[in-house]
Amino acid sequence: MPGPVRSLLAPLAQVVTGRECVGCARPGFDLCQGCRTPLRRGARRADPTPCPPGLPPTYAATAYEGPVREAVVALKERGRTGLLQPLADALTASVAATVLDRTTTPRSLLLVPVPSSPDAARSRDTAATLDLARTAARGLCAVGLPARCWPVVRAVRRRADQTGLTSQGRAENLAGSMRASAGRRFPAGYDVVIVDDVVTTGATLAEAARALRACGIEVIGCAVVAATARRHHLQPG
Ligand SMILES: [Zn+2]
Incomplete structure (x- = not known):
């Protein structure tokens, strides 16, 4: 479409949809095609440095920066549900990378979401x-890998705000803060992957893995949409 026509239609698109891209403010989109590009570069291993003890192999679809960061914040804090699908597609790729890097035959998957602190203000975050x-x-089922969400880990006590804490401080703040309630209901023949939106120090994912192991459930990996670049070896795509 020629540029002048596009600029003429832009206000119209915003009137019709009431939306603008969270990355670049382009009207008519929750996240425009250009701002989705970082989500499609292919998931990679993204273990934090330093890596917390007990953290399973961790994969991320992209770096937590720019439009991706804006999209995650808008979904979680402002309820922009139009961002759910593009971010979930990236998480699907990240889970698929977790499975494909293993040498064993893929089995059906249980995706365990990481819970937020048990605090009413965080309920949208958890949702x-x-x-x-x-x-x-x-998305995984659609590409032939049977998977379902299995929300068995819950937060059992409030945690202090993680902002500004060191890796060690985060680990201490989170220790024992989660519990898995799988009990005897753990179905046989599944692989378990912990999923979350963002990995920073890995302390939250490691605590979820500990809670599952305490119930005798081994985790094959962790998958997230994005990894904070400062602490990871994730290379730009
Ligand atoms: Zn955009």
């Missing part, structure tokens, strides 16, 4: 992670 896990499970 967004649950929605991401459910939507990613559907």
Whole structure:
């Protein structure tokens, strides 16, 4: 479409849809094609440095920066549900990378979403992670890998704000803060992957893995949409 026509139609698109891209403010989109590009570069291993003890192999679809960061924040804090599908597609790729890097034959998957602190202000945060896990499970089923969301880990006590804490401080703040309630209901023949939106120090994912292991459930890996670049070896795509 010629540029002048596009600029003429832009206000119209915003009137019709009431949306603008969270990355570049382009009207008519929740996240425009250009701002989705980082989500499609292919998932890679993204273990944090330093890596917390007990953290399973961790994969991310992209770096937590720019439009991706804006999209995650808008979904979780402002309820922009139009961002769910593109972010879940990236999580689907990240889970698929977790499975493909293993030498064993893939089995059906249980995706365990990481819970937020048990605090009313975080309820939207938890709901967004649950929605991401459910939507990613559907995406995996669509490409022939049976998967379902299995939200068995819950937060059992409040945690202090993680902002500004060191890796060690985050690990201490989170220790024992989650519990898995799988009990005897753990279905045989599944592989378990922990999923979340973002990995920073890995302390939250490691605590979820610990809670599952305490119930005798081994985790094959962790998958997230994005990894904070400062602490990871994730290379730009
Ligand atoms: Zn954009």
